[in-house]
Amino acid sequence: xxxxxxxxxxxxxxxxxxxxxxxxxxxxxxxxxxxxxxxxxxxxxxxxxxxxxxxxxxxxxxxxxxxxxxxxxxxxxxxxxxxxxxxxxxxxxxxxxxxxxxxxxxxxxxxxxxxxxxxx
Amino acid sequence: xxxxxxxxxxxxxxxxxxxxxxxxxxxxxxxxxxxxxxxxxxxxxxxxxxxxxxxxxxxxxxxxxxxxxxxxxxxxxxxxxxxxxxxxxxxxxxxxxxxxxxxxxxxxxxxxxxxxxxxxxxxxxxxxxxxxxxxxxxxxxxxxxxxxxxxxxxxxxxxxxxx
Numbered sequence: 001x002x003x004x005x006x007x008x009x010x011x012x013x014x015x016x017x018x019x020x021x022x023x024x025x026x027x028x029x030x031x032x033x034x035x036x037x038x039x040x041x042x043x044x045x046x047x048x049x050x051x052x053x054x055x056x057x058x059x060x061x062x063x064x065x066x067x068x069x070x071x072x073x074x075x076x077x078x079x080x081x082x083x084x085x086x087x088x089x090x091x092x093x094x095x096x097x098x099x100x101x102x103x104x105x106x107x108x109x110x111x112x113x114x115x116x117x118x119x120x
Numbered sequence: 121x122x123x124x125x126x127x128x129x130x131x132x133x134x135x136x137x138x139x140x141x142x143x144x145x146x147x148x149x150x151x152x153x154x155x156x157x158x159x160x161x162x163x164x165x166x167x168x169x170x171x172x173x174x175x176x177x178x179x180x181x182x183x184x185x186x187x188x189x190x191x192x193x194x195x196x197x198x199x200x201x202x203x204x205x206x207x208x209x210x211x212x213x214x215x216x217x218x219x220x221x222x223x224x225x226x227x228x229x230x231x232x233x234x235x236x237x238x239x240x241x242x243x244x245x246x247x248x249x250x251x252x253x254x255x256x257x258x259x260x261x262x263x264x265x266x267x268x269x270x271x272x273x274x275x276x277x278x279x280x281x282x283x
Contacts, residue, residue: 026200033203041241042212045199045255048238053196056189073137083185087235091242094235094253098243104253106212113207 016065023057030054038111040097041104044090051086055079123168124159130175131155177225177277184229184275191237191268195259199238202256211257214243217250219269226276230269 026049033046059079063072135151136142162168170177202208217234221227231242231250239259244251254260 026196029200029203033199036203036208038210039212041243041253042210042255044241044253045239046203048236048241049196049199052192052236052238056192070137070140077134077137083236087232090235091231094241094243098251104212104214106214109208109210109212111208115206 012067013065016061019057019061019064023054023061026050026054026057036111038109039105040102041094044094048090051082051090055082055086123170123173124163126175127162127168127173128155128159130173131158180277181229181275184271187271188233188236195237195239198258199255210255213254213257213260215252215254215260217252217265217269218248219266220248220250221269221273221276222278223273223276226273226278229276230272233268233272234265 030046030048030050033049034043037043037046056079059075059082063075066072066075132151132155135155139147139151141147141151162172202210221230227245231245234240234242234250234252239255241253242250243253252265
C-alpha cells in the first residue's frame with residue numbers, strides 16, 4: 001500500500017525548487033529589461049518585475065522548502081515588509097525624476113531585430 | 121487603550137517570531153522591557169491611532185491582496201514577453217487617472233497597487249488625479265483602473281462606492 005503512495009516530502013521540495021527556479025528566471029528577465037529598455041521610466045517597469053513576481057516566487061519557494069518552522073514565519077514577514085516598502089521606494093524614485101523634469105519618451109518606440117542590425 | 125493592548129500584543133508576537141527565544145529569562149525580560157519602552161515612546165508621541173496601529177484593518181485587506189497577486193502575475197508575464205522580444209516594440213504613455221477612492225488610506229492603497237503592478241508606475245499624485253506612466257498602451261484601459269479603484273475603496277472600508 002504505502003510503497004506506491006507518492007512521497008509528499010519529495011514532492012514538496014520539487015515544487016519549492018521549481019518555484020525558486022522560476023523566480024530566478026524572472027529576476028534575470030527583469031535585469032535584462034533594465035539593460036534593454038530605452039529610458040529611465042521604462043526601466044522602472046522592468047525593475048518592478050524583480051520586486052514583485054520574482055520575489056513572490058523566491059520567498060514562496062523558500063517558505064515551502066523550510067516547512068512549518070520559525071524560518072517560514074520570518075520569510076512571511078520579509079514578504080509583507082517588502083510589499084509595503086517597495087512600491088513606496090519605486091514611487092519616490094519616479095516622483096523625484098518627474099519633479100526634476102526628466103521627460104519620458106512617449107509614442108511608439110521600435111528597436112530593430114538584431115539580425116537586421118548586424119547586416120550579413 | 122485598545123490600541124495600546126493591540127500594539128503590545130503585536131510587538132510581543134513580532135519579538136518572539138524574530139528571536140525564537142522562549143526559555144532564556146534574561147533575554148525574555150529584555151524583550152518585555154523593549155516592548156514597553158516602544159509603547160511608552162509611541163504613547164508620548166501621541167501616535168497610537170488607527171494610522172500607526174493598522175493591524176485590525178490588515179485582515180480586511182487579505183482578499184484584496186489575493187486579487188492583487190493574480191493581477192501582478194498576469195502583468196508580469198505580459199511585460200516579460202515585451203522585454204524578451206528581439207524586436208522590442210514599446211508604446212509608453214503618461215495618463216491621468218481621475219477615478220480615485222475617497223479616503224486617504226484608499227488613495228494610498230490605490231497608488232501603491234498601481235506601482236506594484238509591473239507595467240504601470242504612479243509618478244505624481246494630485247488632489248483629484250494620479251499621473252501614471254505605462255509601458256505599453258494595452259495597459260491604459262480605463263476599465264482596469266476603475267476596477268482596481270473600486271476594489272481599493274472597498275478594501276479601505278468606504279461605504280459609498282460611486283464608480
